[in-house]
Amino acid sequence: MILQALKSYYDRLAADPESSIPRVGWEYKEIPFIIVLNPDGSLVSIEDTREGEGRQRTAKAFLVPQAEKKTVNIAANLLWDTASYIFGIDTKGKPERAKQQRDAFRERLVQQLGNLSAVKTVISFLDSITQGRLSREPCWEEIVSQNPFLSFRLNGDRELICQKPEVKQRINALIAAESETEMRGTCLVTGRNAPIKRLHSPIKGVYGAQTTGANIVSFNLDAFTSYGKEQGYNAPVGTETEFAYTTALNRLLSKDSRQRLRVGDATTVFWSEKPTKFESDFALFFDSPDRDDPAAHTEKVRALYESLNTGAYVEYDGDTMFYILGLSPNASRLSIRFWHRGTIAEFATRIKQYFDDFRIVKPPNEPEFYSVWQVLVNIAVQNKTSNIPPNLAGDFMRAILDGLPYPNTLLQAAIRRIKSDTEYRVRPVRAALVKAYLNRYYRFYPSPLYREVGVALDITLPSVGYQLGRLFAVLEKIQEEANPGINTTIRERYYAAACSAPVTVFANLMRLKNHHLAKLDRKPRVIEFEQLLGEIIEKLDGFPAHLDLHEQGMFAIGYYHQRQAFFSKKQSEAADQ
Numbered sequence: 423m424i425l426q427a428l429k430s431y432y433d434r435l436a437a438d439p440e441s442s443i444p445r446v447g448w449e450y451k452e453i454p455f456i457i458v459l460n461p462d463g464s465l466v467s468i469e470d471t472r473e474g475e476g477r478q479r480t481a482k483a484f485l486v487p488q489a490e491k492k493t494v495n496i497a498a499n500l501l502w503d504t505a506s507y508i509f510g511i512d513t514k515g516k517p518e519r520a521k522q523q524r525d526a527f528r529e530r531l532v533q534q535l536g537n538l539s540a541v542k543t544v545i546s547f548l549d550s551i552t553q554g555r556l557s558r559e560p561c562w563e564e565i566v567s568q569n570p571f572l573s574f575r576l577n578g579d580r581e582l583i584c585q586k587p588e589v590k591q592r593i594n595a596l597i598a599a600e601s602e603t604e605m606r607g608t609c610l611v612t613g614r615n616a617p618i619k620r621l622h623s624p625i626k627g628v629y630g631a632q633t634t635g636a637n638i639v640s641f642n643l644d645a646f647t648s649y650g651k652e653q654g655y656n657a658p659v660g661t662e663t664e665f666a667y668t669t670a671l672n673r674l675l676s677k678d679s680r681q682r683l684r685v686g687d688a689t690t691v692f693w694s695e696k697p698t699k700f701e702s703d704f705a706l707f708f709d710s711p712d713r714d715d716p717a718a719h720t721e722k723v724r725a726l727y728e729s730l731n732t733g734a735y736v737e738y739d740g741d742t743m744f745y746i747l748g749l750s751p752n753a754s755r756l757s758i759r760f761w762h763r764g765t766i767a768e769f770a771t772r773i774k775q776y777f778d779d780f781r782i783v784k785p786p787n788e789p790e791f792y793s794v795w796q797v798l799v800n801i802a803v804q805n806k807t808s809n810i811p812p813n814l815a816g817d818f819m820r821a822i823l824d825g826l827p828y829p830n831t832l833l834q835a836a837i838r839r840i841k842s843d844t845e846y847r848v849r850p851v852r853a854a855l856v857k858a859y860l861n862r863y864y865r866f867y868p869s870p871l872y873r874e875v876g877v878a879l880d881i882t883l884p885s886v887g888y889q890l891g892r893l894f895a896v897l898e899k900i901q902e903e904a905n906p907g908i909n910t911t912i913r914e915r916y917y918a919a920a921c922s923a924p925v926t927v928f929a930n931l932m933r934l935k936n937h938h939l940a941k942l943d944r945k946p947r948v949i950e951f952e953q954l955l956g957e958i959i960e961k962l963d964g965f966p967a968h969l970d971l972h973e974q975g976m977f978a979i980g981y982y983h984q985r986q987a988f989f990s991k992k993q994s995e996a997a998d999q
Contacts, residue, residue, distance in 0.1 A: 423761075423763070424747060424758070424761055425610075425611045425638075425659065425663070425667045426611050427693075427745045427763065428666070428667035428670045428671055429611060429612075429663055429666040429667050429670070430695065431670045431674075431693050431695075431745075432666035432667065432669055432670035433666065434695070434696065435670070435673070443669065443670075443673060444485055444488075444669060446597060446661075446662055446665050446666075447487060447488050447593070447594065447597030447665070448485055448486065448487060448488055449485070449486065449487075449488045449489065449669065449672075450483040450484065450485055450486075451483060451484060451486050451489070451502065451571060452480070452481040452482065452483050452571070453471060453481055453482065453483075453484050453486070453502060453570075453571045453572065453573050454470065454471055454472050454481040454570045454571060454572075455468050455469065455470060455471065455561060455565060455570055455571075455572045456468070456469040456471060456572065456573055456574070456575050456582070457469075457508075457547070457572055457573070457574050457575070458574075458575050458576075458577050459543055459544065459547050459574060459575070459576055459577060460543075460576075460577055461543055461576065461577075462543070462546065463542075463543050463544070463545075463546025463547040463549075463550055464547070464550070465547065465551060465555060465556075465559075466577045467559065468556075468559045468561055468562070468565070468572075469575075470561055481570075481571075484502075484573060484582055484585075485582075485585060486499075486500075486501070486502045486573060486582070486584055487499065487500040487501065487502070487584060487593055487597075488623070488665075489623075491621045491623070491624075492634070496519070496522055496523055496526045497526070498523065498526040498527040498529075498530050499527075500530060500531070500534070500535070500584065500593065501531070501535075501541070501544070501573060501574060501582070501583055501584040501589070502571060502572065502573035502574075502582075502584065503527055503571065503572070504569050504570065504571055504572070505565050505566070505568075505569045505570060505572060506520050506523050506524075506569055507523045507524060507526070507527040508524070508527055508548070508572055509524065509551075509556070509565075510523065510524030510525075511565075511566055511569065513569045524548075527548075528545065528548050528549075531544060531545055531548075532545060534592075534596055535589065535592055535593075538588060538589055538592060540576060540583045540586050540588070540589055541583065541589065543576065543583075544574050544583060547574075601617045601661045601662075602617060603617075604617035604618055604619065604620065604661055605617070605618050605620070605655060606618065607655070607658045608658060609658060609659055609660035609663055610657060610658055610659060611659055611660070611663045611667075612660060612663055614660065616660035616661065616662065616663070617660060617661045618655055618658045618659065618660060618661070619659055619660065619661045619663075619664035619665075620652075620653050620655060621653060622637055622638070622639045622640065622659070622664050622668060623635075623664070623665070623668040623669075623672075624636060624637055624668075625637065625638060625668060625671055625672060625675065625749075625756055626672055626675065627672065627675030627676060627677070627679075627682070627689070628675060628689045628749050628750070628751055628756055629684055629687065629688075629689045629750075629751075630687060630750065630751040631751035631756065632751075632754060636751055636752075636753075636754050636755055636756045637754065637755055637756065638671075638755070638756050638758075639657050639659065639664075640653075640754070640755050641653045641656045641657075671691070674691035674692075674693065675689065675691060679691075680702060680705060681693055681701065681702075681704075681705070682705070683705045683708055683709040684709075685708065685748065685794065685795075685798075685815045685816065685818075685819045686798070686810050686811065686812040686813070686814065686815020686816055687750050687812035687815070687816075688748040688749065688750045688759040688760070688812070688815065688816050688819070689748070689749050689750070690708075690746065690747065690748045690749075690819070691746075691747050691749070692704050692705075692744065692745060692746045692747070693744075693745055694739070694742050694743065694744045694745070694766065695742055695743045695744075695745075696742055698739040698742055698744075698766060699739070700739055700742075700744065700766045700769075700770065701744070703722050703725070706722040706723070706793075707722070707723060707773050707793065707794075708793055708794040708795065708819070709793060709794075709795055720789060720790050720791060723777060723790070723791040724790070724791075729770070739766045740765060740766055740767035740770075741765055741766075741767065742765065742766050743763060743764070743765060743766075744763070744764060744765065744766050744769050745761075745762070745763050746760070746761070746762040746763075746769075746823060747760075747761055748760040748761070748816060748819065750812070750816075759816050760816060760819065760820050760823075762820075762823045762824070769823065771825075772822060772823060772824070772825045773822065775825065776822045776858075777791050777792075779857070779858035779861060779862055780792050780797070780854040780855070780857075780858045781854070781877050782850065782853055782854040782857055782877055782878075782982075783877055783878040783879075783983070783986045783990070784850040784854075784986070785850065785986075785989065788850050788851075792851050792854060794815075794818065794819065794822070795807070796851060797818075797851060797854075797855055798810045798814070798815055798818065800839070800849060800851045800852055800855075801832075801835040801836050801838075801839045801852065801855065802839075803839075811831070811835065813831075814829065814831050814832060814835060817829040817831065817832075818832055826866075827859075827862050827863050827865075827866050827867075828858065828859045828862055828863070832855070832859055833856065833859045833860075833971060833972075833975055834971065836852050836855050836856055836859070836975070836978075837856075837971060837974050837975060837978070839852065840852055840917075840921075840978055841917070841918040841921070841922075842918075844913075844914045844917075845914075847913055847917055847981075848978045848981055848982045848985075850982070852978070853978060853979055853982035853983075856975040856976075856978050856979055857875045857979050859975065860872075860875060860972060860975055860976065860979075861874050861875055863972075871884070872885075873885075875888075875976075875979055878983060878986065878987070879892075879983040879984060879986070879987040880983070881957065881958075883976075883980075884961075885973065885976040885980070886962065886966060886969070886973060886976075887921070887969050887972075887973030887974060887975070887976030887977040887980065888976040888977065888979060888980035888983075889958055889961045889962055889980060890920070890921075890924055890928070890962070890965075890969075890977055890980065891921070891976065891977035891978060891979065891980025891981035891982075891983075891984065892958050892980040892981065892983070892984040893928070893955070893958045893959070893962075894912070894913075894916075894917070894920050894921075894931075894977075894981050895980070895981045895982075895984035895985045895988070896951065896954055896955060896958065896984060897912060897931050897932075897934075897935050898911050898912050898913055898985075899951075899985075899988055900935050900938045900939060900942075900951055901934075901935075901938050903938075903942060903947070904937075904938035904939070904941040904942055905938070905941070912931060912934075916931065917981075920977075921969060921974045921977040921978065922968065922969060922974060923967060923968055923969075924965040924966055924967075924969065925964075925965040925966060925967050928965045929965065935955075939951060939952070
């Protein structure tokens with residue numbers, strides 16, 4: 423199913439005349455240096471294609487014959503390769519192997535393309551170039567030390583030698599002939615009889631995987647031999663199909679792709695069966711906002727809301743299939759972390775539900791919508807992306823896309839961070855997360871004792887945890903007004919104990935509040951606080967010994983709602999003056 427969807431995506435791109443997707447046997451490769459030659463094979467210069475400054479310099483990508491599968495054996499690419507293959511530079515203390523690599527590169531050119539005039543120029547260069555001439559090139563020392571990719575171009579031409587029409591035609595003929603030498607069988611993806619690919623091309627760009635790439639389909643041990651079939655023949659995929667799915671996936675994972683995002687340790691890619699607006703917007707719903715344009719995230723989510731309300735997604739692209747693939751590394755292989763397929767209408771509805779779940783009253787400087795990244799980073803240790811629990815991120819994503827309850831570990835992580843973060847405690851995003859978790863949980867598992875939590879303060883909620891959270895917020899507010907400019911409130915010292923084991927701290931806090939009320943100069947304000955305290959305590963039947971995890975979550979929401987109510991009232995009073 424996954425490979426089939428990726429092949430269909432490749433076919434879609436290949437059918438687009440404006441697409442730059444390579445055809446069978448070709449690939450785009452970043453090549454930092456181009457060897458510019460005269461027709462007689464003499465060196466004109468070595469051109470640096472990189473742009474940018476310092477370590478941020480990026481090499482230009484060129485369309486070249488697909489790379490050979492590099493193993494312990496020597497395998498030269500056609501008309502491009504590393505400096506060790508082209509010049510025989512020894513980068514690993516193995517001079518004899520470097521010489522063999524150079525010989526292999528030249529020999530392949532002679533055997534397969536040697537009668538073409540442009541290739542004869544390259545062969546002449548390889549036979550005549552000297553160390554002394556190369557050392558005069560400004561970039562030579564860097565080439566020797568870094569062993570980068572290089573290719574060839576004739577002086578005055580714009581295209582590489584491998585892109586010259588007569589050379590390209592010959593290479594395509596070689597690609598077709600090589601394919602026919604593969605074992606034939608039934609392709610598991612297409613169901614057709616076709617040449618079967620023995621070794622699949624590596625997939626690059628997955629976070630945490632080897633820089634040289636990793637494989638989805640791979641068999642490399644005798645234990646995997648089945649009915650005499652080895653390596654890729656165990657899971658037969660046609661050569662053209664293999665090229666299509668690996669090329670499509672590598673395109674989705676490329677550095678400049680707008681169809682990838684990282685969720686925990688999973689690199690996620692997504693695409694639709696035809697070009698859609700949803701395809702280009704999807705990442706903005708989940709990824710971190712663009713630093714250069716943070717408002718784009720908010721605008722795109724707002725557009726999603728509007729599109730759903732007007733029926734735009736459903737009307738134009740609603741029935742279009744959409745695919746989401748999560749990948750994570752496992753040594754030299756890739757594991758499928760999650761795979762989702764459905765219509766755009768289905769996914770759009772679930773994404774809207776996610777943002778509805780997270781709606782909560784908040785300060786004016788807070789984002790209107792929270793992306794998945796913003797939620798996860800706020801429950802990670804030190805608020806660092808690298809500390810987001812990998813399994814949690816994947817489970818959270820799956821719950822959103824499948825419309826299922828959020829994972830229990832999400833609530834646990836949120837409560838844990840609220841208790842440990844003494845400075846901020848219940849941030850708006852954390853309160854929104856707890857509210858979203860609890861409301862969605864009880865939609866799936868209804869309880870007569872639970873009433874859905876709203877966006878703002880609800881003094882009638884029957885939850886003991888919610889009312890205790892409100893009480894704690896009121897006690898903190900009394901302390902703040904009694905001691906203006908106080909640096910440390912009861913929040914820093916008592917919050918964790920108050921939400922876990924209320925009976926251990928609330929009696930003391932209630933006695934402490936009397937001292938704080940006595941310090942207030944304004945009698946009406948004292949009466950107002952006493953009435954508010956009475957309203958809350960009336961709903962409580964003493965202070966419980968313990969609160970379970972769900973009630974601890976309600977405690978956090980009650981505390982947050984009450985604090986925001988104080989803030990909103992202060993704003994309203996300031997506006998009236």
